Amino acid sequence: DPKKDPIIPQEQDFSCIKLFDDLGQGLGLHGSCTTSNDWGKITLSDGEQAFLNFSDTVSLDGTVASTITECSAFPCPVKIEEALAVHILGGPPYLPVKIKIAIVDESLNLVQQIAVKTQTDNGLHLYVDPTKFESGKYYRMYYRVSASGAPSLIEGYGNFLVCKTYIDGVNTTIESDCL
Structure with a gap:
């Protein structure tokens, strides 16, 4: 049986980010990119969908279908040990929906999964542990x-x-104070 070459994990490049202040206002892009489709409606591959196909106990009972135009997370960058707000933009406002979230690092290692009920034009806060x-x-x-x-x-x-x-x-920058 011939020896197989070891599988080397593929690093992903997540360095193109949309910047948001702590109120969710867009501040442009960071990284070697001029456009980004982040936080919009993106068709996920089977591999990407697999991160979201975890079992949970959050029922769809009482939730209401509505038009969701985007999700966002702010502030970005986010300070460690602070909250990252996840906002669901859509209407009509305050309709109950379910959101499933899976966070991975650049090596596609699973960091966190969560499923919760929230509302349109609202969201949740995730602690950056x-x-x-x-x-x-x-x-x-x-x-x-x-x-x-x-x-x-x-x-x-x-x-x-x-x-x-x-x-x-202004007083702090991504390059000098983060990377």
Whole structure:
């Protein structure tokens, strides 16, 4: 039986990120990119969908299908040991929906999975736990929003960066204070 070459994990490049302030206002792009489809409706590959196909106990009972236009996570970059807000933009507002989230690192190692009920034009806050996340590292969040009778109102992903300090773009910069 011939020896097989070892499988070397493929690193992904998550360094193109959409920047958002702590209120979710867009601040442009960071990285070697001029455009980004992050946080919109993105058709996920079978491999990407597999991250979201975990079992959970969150029922679709009481959820309502609605038009979801995007998800976002802010601030980006996010300070370690702080909250990353995940916002579901759509309407009409305040309709109950379910969101499943899977976060991976650049080696596609699973960092966190969560499923919760929330509302349109609302969202949740995720604690950037220093036992799971590293400062100076990029991550990708896969998401799927669903409701009763609608298994996928929107799915996609967005990249984000974790930093050791809050980045204001004036007194602190991504290059000197994060990477």
